Amino acid sequence: xxxxxxxxxxxxxxxxxxxxxxxxxxxxxxxxxxxxxxxxxxxxxxxxxxxxxxxxxxxxxxxxxxxxxxxxxxxxxxxxxxxxxxxxxxxxxxxxxxxxxxxxxxxxxxxxxxxx
Amino acid sequence: xxxxxxxxxxxxxxxxxxxxxxxxxxxxxxxxxxxxxxxxxxxxxxxxxxxxxxxxxxxxxxxxxxxxxxxxxxxxxxxxxxxxxxxxxxxxxxxxxxxxxxxxxxxxxxxxxxxxxxxxxxxxxxxxxxxxxxxxxx
Numbered sequence: 339x340x341x342x343x344x345x346x347x348x349x350x351x352x353x354x355x356x357x358x359x360x361x362x363x364x365x366x367x368x369x370x371x372x373x374x375x376x377x378x379x380x381x382x383x384x385x386x387x388x389x390x391x392x393x394x395x396x397x398x399x400x401x402x403x404x405x406x407x408x409x410x411x412x413x414x415x416x417x418x419x420x421x422x423x424x425x426x427x428x429x430x431x432x433x434x435x436x437x438x439x440x441x442x443x444x445x446x447x448x449x450x451x452x453x454x
Numbered sequence: 455x456x457x458x459x460x461x462x463x464x465x466x467x468x469x470x471x472x473x474x475x476x477x478x479x480x481x482x483x484x485x486x487x488x489x490x491x492x493x494x495x496x497x498x499x500x501x502x503x504x505x506x507x508x509x510x511x512x513x514x515x516x517x518x519x520x521x522x523x524x525x526x527x528x529x530x531x532x533x534x535x536x537x538x539x540x541x542x543x544x545x546x547x548x549x550x551x552x553x554x555x556x557x558x559x560x561x562x563x564x565x566x567x568x569x570x571x572x573x574x575x576x577x578x579x580x581x582x583x584x585x586x587x588x589x590x591x592x
Contacts, residue, residue: 362499363463396496396556404553424488431563432556433545 341365342390343372351448352381353419357390360398365391369398373405373416382414383451387444389420399432406438415439419447456517461506461531469516470495473527476518480525480585489564490525490583496557497529497579505531505577524566525583532576 341364342357354372359365376384386402394402402418409416417439421429429435441447457472459465473494477487498514506512512532519526542549544556562568567582 361495362466362503395492395499396554396560397499399556400553403551407551407553428560431560433550437550 341368343368345372345376348444349448351383351385351451352376353385353387353444355387355390357392359393360391360401361393361395362397365394366397366401369401369405373408377409377412377414382409382412384409384414384416385419385441385444385447385451386416387419388422388425391422391425394425394428399428399434402438403434415451417441417447417450419444455519456515459514459516460510461502461508461512461514463502465514466495466498466502469498469514469529472516472518476520476525476527477583480520482525482583482585486583490527490581493561493564493581494527494529496561497527497581500536500557500579501529501531501533501577505533505536507533520585523585525585527581528578529581530573530576530578532573534575535572536570536577538570 340358341360344355346353346355356365356369360369373384406416419441421440426435429438439450441450457468459468470491474487474491477490482490498516501514502508506514515530517528538558541558542555544550544552544559549555561581565581566584569580571578571580
């Protein structure tokens, strides 16, 4: 019932591979802590790979939004990769799909970040 | 079938799973099962988190009924009550980037009918999904 999360670096971009559920009390806290840790380490170019996320509730959606605004407010960029159809539909319904920068290919997602 | 549950995330998960099983048994498709179970989960989260505020002395009840033409789920809490008219619109531009406030919106998006009733104290949410022409497992 919980979320799996792993971190890797590609060309200066931090990719968080998420899997499972992002819900109240489960994945939401893990996601928040992971993003906070990355920002504390100065890693502000973050790509959330949601390809293995099979469930997200309103709390999880809220956490994605909070992560997005927190990273942006610190001068970073947070983008989403590989949305499942369910997550895609939820972001459409909540009008968040156009708020996020959503990618469906990792290589082009990496290339899309502003490189210093 | 009615459950009386403590105000915990375990209770939320139990209610969600029960809704999923009920919808599956009723023969609705996978997308509808997802919508129904998510709406019920959101209602349970509201009851436990916003209604009962995780108070160990307060209970949530959840009842599940398949009338043959509809799935009817009622979730009650013992909190201070909820006036849906006061909830901000999560789709309004000024609210889009808020980190919360989408639960009731999703419930309304996914169910055919949603009714609020004040219980003094508490709130009862009734969620209804109309079944198609050939429901099974009534």
